Amino acid sequence: MTGTMTQQRSNVxxxxRAWAxxxxxxxxxEVQGQGYIGQALGVADVLATAYFHAMDYxxxxxxxxxxxxxxxxxGHYAIALYAAMIEAGILPEDEIETYGMDDSRMPMSGMAAYTPGMEITGGSLGHGLGIAVGAALGLKRKGGDQRVYNLLSDxxxxxxxxxxxxxxxVQWKLxxxxxxxxxxxQQADGPTRDALAQGNEAAKWAAFGWYAQEVDGNDLPAVVDAFDKARNHDGACPRVIICNTKMCKGVPFLETREITHFVRVEPQEWAKAIAHIDAERPE
Structure with missing residues (x-):
């Protein structure tokens, strides 16, 4: 790692990072009065690990x-990725006030043409891994040692x-x-496990030839360990980490309400949620 990221990783x-x-x-x-906040809170530990432990940028x-x-x-997880890129210094924090507004660089669904650091336009769902495969193959053929990380949903x-x-x-040994x-x-039609046969996710990927792990996605040490094992695995195969996360993680009054794909937050609850987060700030 070069530049200031090494210093940031050693000091914070x-x-x-996940808290931030x-x-x-x-x-x-709070700015928009809406957003896929349940997903953003749930995946924060994964993004903190990716941007402040694993990735080179x-x-x-x-x-x-x-x-x-x-x-x-x-694509609808853009609010989570913007938050990570703001913390990383890729996007300025003062642009938070523009989120979802006309001419903002942070539209409510992620679009590469608008946002520095947003590599692809996400959605329709099911396309991201295919794009990542093409990028990984291209980088490998160019002789680079860069990695491609693809965050996809259940x-x-x-x-x-x-x-x-x-x-x-697997065919291209990526x-x-x-x-x-x-x-x-959670997905738009209800619980994921009620939509199609789910279960033994890591075993399914492994059966196709991937190096597969399944972890608690809100257990930071476990996530860090999984990322390290994925990066250091000695094998000519792609790697996958199944991260079981809890919607709205970190805000108890949101965690305990009935959870759906789009968590509705009342106008007065945004400030309450931020106050709770502030009271729990880690060192």
Missing amino acids: SLAR IRRHALRMG RANDPEWEGRDRFYLSI GELGEGSTWEAVMSA DNLIAVVDFNN
Whole structure:
């Protein structure tokens, strides 16, 4: 790692980074009065690990050729990725107030043409892993050592295009590809496990030839360990980490309400959620 990222990693704990990602996301939700905040709170530990432990990039040069790529397949998770990129210094914190506004660089669904550091336009769901496969293959043929990380959702495991990409990655021996599945058991039609046969996710990927792990996605040490094992695995195969996350993690009064794909937050609850987060700030 080059530049200021090494210094940032040594001075600030991952727990503090995850806390900040949650807080940035809540502030954006407060600006718009809405957003996929349940997903953002749930995946914050995964994003903190990716951006402040695993990935190589330059905050002041998002197009640096030597960077690792982070492909957000789940376009509606943009609020979470913006929060991570704000914490990383890729996007300025003062742009939080523009979230979802006309002419903002942070539209409510992620679009590469608008936002520095947003590698792809996410959605329709099921396309991100295929794009990541192409990018990983291209980087490998160019002789680079960059990695491609692809964050996809549990609902995307019901898309045929995802499994075509799974097979293609094995065919091309893409050991520079790390897929990360946010498994929060929620999708637009209801609980993921009620939509299509789900279960034994890691075993399914492993059966196709991937190095597969399944972890508690809100257990930071476990997530860090999984990322390290994925990066250091000695095998000419792609890697996947199934991260079981809890929607609205970190805000108890949201965690305990009936959870659906889109968590509704009342106007007065945004400030209450931010106050709770502030009271729990880690060192």
